[in-house]
Amino acid sequence: MSTSKSITQGQDQLTPISTHSSHNEVTNIDAESGDIEIDSSVNEDGKRKLTSNVWESFNREKINGVWSAICKGCNKKLSGKVMVIAQPLFKIPSRNTLKSDILQIYDYGRGKLKGLLEKNKGRIALTTDMWTSHNQRKEFMAITAHFVDNSWTLQSRIIRFIYVPCPHNSEMLADVMIECLHDWNIEHKLSTLTVDNCSTNNAMIRILLDMLSDVSLLLNGDMFHMRCSAHILNLIVRDGLDVISDSIERIRSSVSYWTSSPKIEEKKFETVSQLEIESTR
Numbered sequence: 223m224s225t226s227k228s229i230t231q232g233q234d235q236l237t238p239i240s241t242h243s244s245h246n247e248v249t250n251i252d253a254e255s256g257d258i259e260i261d262s263s264v265n266e267d268g269k270r271k272l273t274s275n276v277w278e279s280f281n282r283e284k285i286n287g288v289w290s291a292i293c294k295g296c297n298k299k300l301s302g303k304v305m306v307i308a309q310p311l312f313k314i315p316s317r318n319t320l321k322s323d324i325l326q327i328y329d330y331g332r333g334k335l336k337g338l339l340e341k342n343k344g345r346i347a348l349t350t351d352m353w354t355s356h357n358q359r360k361e362f363m364a365i366t367a368h369f370v371d372n373s374w375t376l377q378s379r380i381i382r383f384i385y386v387p388c389p390h391n392s393e394m395l396a397d398v399m400i401e402c403l404h405d406w407n408i409e410h411k412l413s414t415l416t417v418d419n420c421s422t423n424n425a426m427i428r429i430l431l432d433m434l435s436d437v438s439l440l441l442n443g444d445m446f447h448m449r450c451s452a453h454i455l456n457l458i459v460r461d462g463l464d465v466i467s468d469s470i471e472r473i474r475s476s477v478s479y480w481t482s483s484p485k486i487e488e489k490k491f492e493t494v495s496q497l498e499i500e501s502t503r
Contacts, residue, residue, distance in 0.1 A: 335379055339406060344370050345413035345440070349450075350399065352390065361386055363395070365402050381406055392425035399426070400433050410438040416448040419457065 280291040290299050315323070339346070346369045353362050365382040382402045386394060403409040415430070417423040427447045436442040463470065480490045494501045 335381070336406065338371065338377075339367070339369075339408055339411075342369055342371055342411075344372075344411075346408050346411050347414045347416070347448075348412065349416040351418060352386070361390060363398055365399065367406075367408070390422070392422050392429060395422065395426045396429035396433070399430060409434060412438070412446070413440055414448045415446055416450055418453045419449045 279294055281294060283290055283292050285299075292299055346367050348365060348367055350363060350365045353364060354360070355362065363382070363384055363386045364380060366378055367381045368376070368378045371377050382398075382405075384398060384402075386398055399415075400409075403412070412434070415427065417427070424447075431439075431443050431446060434443070434446075439446055480486055491501075
């Protein structure tokens with residue numbers, strides 16, 4: 223297996239690097255030695271098949287109980303040193319290095335955004351919503367700041383994404399929100415807070431208004447609470463669909479019946495032709 227790529231980093235153009243694999247980097251697979259089982263891409267346990275385009279160039283073979291990727295072109299096993307083969311100058315960073323780099327990037331971005339918010343002369347509108355991680359079964363709160371900077375450019379920045387422990391009542395949500403405002407020092411620059419249309423958010427808004435100064439809010443806080451129009455529209459559509467749910471279910475059953483088998487679908491086309499009904503399918 224051989225591929226070549228041109229790698230660009232910043233303004234420097236590196237020459238194409240050929241990735242011919244040597245015998246030290248990959249291991250030849252002898253079909254006559256060891257217990258080898260070739261995957262026919264049909265999963266006996268009912269699991270989803272491999273759908274990535276990468277598998278167009280590889281076969282899956284079970285060697286001594288371990289599944290391996292075998293190149294269709296050179297019949298060699300994919301090595302764990304693939305990045306070193308593709309780019310010999312590449313060095314895999316350690317876990318601690320990655321963690322340190324990520325935190326440095328975050329601290330730099332946070333400081334830059336905090337300076338932008340402090341210099342901004344206009345007000346800041348906030349939106350917030352709860353998000354549930356189904357695999358961890360935890361709920362997180364996301365808070366986004368929207369403002370027009372001094373160059374008259376609309377900015378939307380996530381200023382907090384935090385795990386919120388139970389109970390998710392109005393007091394807990396209000397505490398998380400006010401802590402975020404104090405942390406970014408923007409409690410005196412707020413214009414509105416947009417939330418979903420639910421009773422918990424209504425109670426949270428009332429708590430926030432008691433914590434914030436009326437002098438710093440527009441119209442003494444009368445315009446502070448904004449209800450999400452997209453969420454309201456979603457509720458309206460759901461109520462409308464509930465009214466016609468029986469008709470929708472009948473249509474779905476009809477479609478499922480006529481497409482359940484080729485014989486029934488052929489009968490449908492014959493009926494459409496006899497009744498001279500225009501149909502594209």
